[in-house]
Amino acid sequence: MGEPVRVGVVALDRVLEAGTRSALEQGADLLVVDSADRPAVVVVVVDRVTEPVLDLVRRHRADEHRPEVVLVATELAPTSALHAIACGARGLLRRQEASVPRLAATVLAAAQGDCSVPPDLLDGLLERGAAGGMSDAWGSAGLSEREQAVLRMVADGRETSEIARELCYSVRTVTTVLHDVTQRFRLRNRAHAVAYALRAGLL
Template identity: 65%
Template sequence: MGEPVRVGVVARDPMLEAGATSALHGYPDVEVVPVGSARVAVVLVDDVDDAAVRLVRDLRAAGPEVVLVANELVPTAALAATVAGARGLLRRREASADRLARTVLAAAAGDCTVPPDLLDRLLEHGVARAGPVGPGLSEREREVLRLVAEGHETSEIARRLSYSPRTVTGIVHGITTRFRLRNRAHAVAYALRAGLL
């Protein structure tokens, strides 16, 4: 086991902040620190409004990966948060201590986590706008991005699709390079927004 992931918690409500901090303290792979020195920032909000999206963007610009926990996540808000740089999205009612810790660790590893039902709605939204096959991504690239969006790690994606991890990494890198995207989360958000998934 390596160094624990340094996590900062940000919330307007001090009780929410205390609850999330307490939940994360029970995990040996996580160390709760001030957000200024965190590798991952957990942001707790009531609604994903413009202020929440700005906060995600500002935190990402400062360096840490961001996990956003909100009361409710609708596709448009989830997409805005992901485009702003959020790597993990959770509804507050689904954010058990274990799930929050797993989402934080996935974000630290560079993976993106979205609730499965929300992912389905985002994918339906993208298909409705682009038709059954959107331009710009091959079927292989779409399959890899779908699994990235579901929160699977590179090794899991490779096993599921019978590719090598290097091939999966190459596919994701090719997408991010071709569309000038920052990371895997940005690739998923871009593909959904553009109707490519």
């Protein structure tokens, strides 16, 4: 048997954090540690997936040792799931479904690089994509058709001037579109914007 997976817990509610730590301590292959002890996986427990929560996921993923993140939320809608995955969450669970075995299995899967999503939520995302196509998925993520077109061309490696020429926009318009997308989703640059879209399955 190998070393146990080091796991940390973050929750705004101290009682909830203590309960989650206690549940994880029951996992034979898990070792609950403090954030300063470089956990391999961080479990973030929240009520709803808000922008501050997404920022928290991004910050943990940006840590020097880049821990995986498992997000446990009371409310978890398809759009929220897309954003959480795009921000780096490796596992998603609803709190009502986070039994000790299931939480432990999700943490262990995240540590191995696997992504876990509730089956019904995954089905909902797939059905949405099949029924409405990619444009509906883009729309649910808050991107206009113009933003979609620009990001697709950025993903293809096109320069700003090429994008402007092909889409019949000015260079300034293309630059503004990219700036708006990066600001709205708090992304670092155009490469990060494309990565965001790719990780959410939107490109």
